[in-house]
Amino acid sequence: MATRIAGYEVQGEIGRGGMAVVYRARDLRLDRTVALKLLAPELARNDTFRRRFSHESRVAAALDHPHIVPIFEAGEADGVLYIAMRYVSGPDLRALLDREGVLPVATALRIAAQVASALDAAHQHDLVHRDVKPGNVLVAQGTDSDRPEHVYLTDFGLTKKSLSLTGFTTAGQFVGTLDYVAPEQISGRAVDGRCDLYSLACVVFEMLTGGPPFVRDEDIALLWAHQHDRPPVLSEVRSGLPAGFDDVFAKALAKTPADRYGTCLDFMGALRLAAYGAAPGGPGTPGRPADRTPTVATPTAGRRTLRTRPPPDWARPVFGGERPGS
Structure with a gap:
């Protein structure tokens, strides 16, 4: 007999972590497939966590x-906290990197720009993700050859800040993944969106080189490296990358948040500038239509000309807003 929870029929496990299990499930009310995250039972028994879970x-x-993966519903049923969200068909970035090793620069920047825009949107609502990693980046099929991937950032619903406030993490611990965790998370300092920017930079570093910036045999050594060791120079890890990437990553991976870029899209703009030798919003390089501002054909005096179509509001920090003549 199939398991039913709060109007959802569980069909199979998708993945699990220390505090939650995610299932593919059927929404019996709307007859649609969803991803259903069930939180560990001990979390539901903590009143402080339950209140923060509801709010966040x-x-x-x-x-x-x-x-951002849409959340359809969050609640509690039979003592179990759950979150129902859109089911995304396709691999996560972890699986993609395990298969490909490294990604072309254009592909890495396309994926990263979509994650960056999602993070900045969350930061505008004072929501810090705190666990940006390849496993939380879902890569679905895109709309056309110019945009072959449509990326979703997931796992906003598990209130990581609440874990530290309710005794589920202890002194000296943090919520996050060691390969991508920001120095301020490790030391227990206050975090803001620049914490996610650091983690995003670690993820982009891995997309371009095949591994995260810091690799150590012991966890304690890895934590020390994030806090104190100089990040490796990108060009020394993988040859053939744009020379300007070295300075961009040095800034994005700065130990002090104030020394990093102000937003994730600022970081992406700097990468585009270094990669294509044009200001963010420039046409990119020939033969890379996915890296150019979209254009549309408009009729003028019996012939076709190209008019620049302005990007959506959330993408303007990457493209630099509307260009003259748009």
Whole structure:
């Protein structure tokens, strides 16, 4: 007999972590497939966590962005806290990197720009992700050859800040993944969106080189490296990358948040500038239509000319806003 939880029929496990299990499930009310995250039972028994879970789930559900997995519902049934969200068909970035090793620069920047826009949108709502990693980046099929991937950032609904406030993490621990965790998370300092920027930079570093910036045999050595060791120079890890990437990553991976870029899209703009030798919003390089501002054909005096179509509001920090003549 199939398991039913709060109007959802569980069909099979998708993945699991220390505090939650995610299932593919059928929404019996709307007859649609969803991803159903069930939190560990001990979390539901903590009143402080339950209150923060309710509040932060509402904030996450209110995020309306094309690159954030939509949350349909969050609640409690039979003592189990759950979150129902869109089911995304396709691999996560972890599986893609395990298969490909490294990605072409254009592909890495396309994926990273979508994640960056999602993070900045969350930060505008005072929501810090705190666990940006390849496993939380879902890569679905895109719309056309110019945009072959449509990326979703997931796992906003698990209230990581609440874990530290309710005794589920202890002194000296943090919520996050060691390969991508920001120095301020490790030391227990206050975090903001620049914490996610650091993690995003680690993910982009891995997309371009095949591994995260810091690799150590012991966890304690890895934590020390994030806090104190100089990040490796990108060009020394993989040859053939744009020379300007070295300075961009040095800034994005700065130990002090104030020394990093102000937003994730600022970081992406700097990468585009280094990669294509034009200001963010420039046409990119020949033969890379996915890296150019979209254009549309308009009739003028019996012939076809190209008019620049302005990017959506969430993408303007990458493209630099509307260009003259648009």
